[in-house]
Amino acid sequence: MKDLWNAADVPDQKDRVAVITGGGTGLGYQIALVLAGRGAHAVLAVRDVTKGKAAAExxxxxxxxxxxxxxxxxLASQRSVEDAGTELSSRYPRIDLLINNAGVMFPPRTVTVDGFELQFATNHLGHFALTGLLIGNMLPVTGSRVITVSSLGHKARGAIDFDDLNSEKKYSAGGAYAQSKLANLLFTYELDQRLAARAHATTIAVAAHPGGANTDLTRHTPAKLRWLQALAARFLFQSAEMGALPPLRAATDPAVTGSQYYGPDGFMEQRGHPVLVTSNAKSHNEEVAQRLWAVSEKLTGVHYPV
Structure with missing residues (x-):
């Protein structure tokens, strides 16, 4: 029998605190909507406060x-991440769920205020730092989870280019995006191993991807490819509500265990109901994961207590 897990399967979330990055729009909003409806205190961590307040309303x-x-x-500013981490950890001594959802895809090459390539900074480094700043509020909480949203795009990247993390030598919008999404998975699996090594550990790290979801993440798609994007959106992609289901399952299904990866069950994992899926072999390279972790700590200045 086919697994048709959906939002109605999200268990009661009463008294739980869920921090959702990018919670004001797209997948993040849909995730927050479901969790709040199940009783969680949903914290919308957003770049645009006006949009965030409108989403909350x-x-x-x-x-x-x-x-x-x-x-x-x-997430593109390490100062902003540090400030948010300080505020959140003070305001919420107990954090049950951290859903690293926000992201940027295919922008023209942009350098952040900290000197990092925008996609690597936002999609990976920002979430790496935020998680490190909040993990202390999660470790004492039984059943707490860190969910990081990756992408099918991670399969387009052969490896992490440690000699050119910021795409200074050569920039490809698609290549930089794929690198950041591969980094999301390497981070998730390495974090889960470190969490599991703790005595009496119950916090886990899990990954998910939405398949092809109709959200504003594609707003930077080059003009010459927009016809293809429109075609995919019509015949392959699914709604933001459906795209939110894999991270929701990763965050709430009692059967989930650490280092798992959830995505749609349909054709090429583009659409459908959330099930366990497989990431590529590069995402499971422990040596690369450990090197990326060390580099990420150095670049962000955030060191984990695990």
Whole structure:
């Protein structure tokens, strides 16, 4: 019998705190909407506070008894990540779920205020730092989880280019995106191993991908490829509501274990209901994962207590 897990299968989340990056739009909003509706205190960690507040109001209009708050967070700025980490860890001594969802895809080459390539900074380094700043609030919480949203795009990257992490020698929007999504998986698997090595550990790290989801993440798609994007959106992609299901399952299904990876069950994992899927062999290279971890600690200045 086919596994048709959906939002109705999300168990009661009462008294749980869930921090969702990019919670104001797209997948993040849909994730927050479901979790808030199940009783979680949903914290929308967003770059644009105005949009974040509007999203919170939409959630409250649907679920009047929900608890929703907004936290400013610009993942492309290490200062902003540090400030958000300090505020969140102070405001929420207990954090049950951290859903690293926000991301950017295919922009023209852009350098952040810290000197990093935008996609690597936002998709990987920002989430690496934020997780490290909040993990201390999660370790004492039984059943806490770190969920990081990757992408099918990780398969397009052969390896992490440690000699050119910031794409200074050569920039490909697609290549840089794929590298950041491969980094998401290497980070997840390495984090879970470190968490599992702790005595009495219950915090786990899990990954997910939405397949092809119709969200504003594709807004930077080059003009010459937009016809292809429109075609894919019509025949391959699914709604943001469906795209949110893999991270939701990774975050809430009691049967989930550490280092698992969830994605759609349909054709080429583009659409469908969330099931266990497989990431490529490069994402399981422990030597690369450990090297990326060390580099990420050096670049962000954030060191984990695990």
């Amino acid at each position: 939409r959630i409250l209009a649907i679920h009047p008894q929900a608890e929703v708050s907004v936290q400013i967070l610009d």
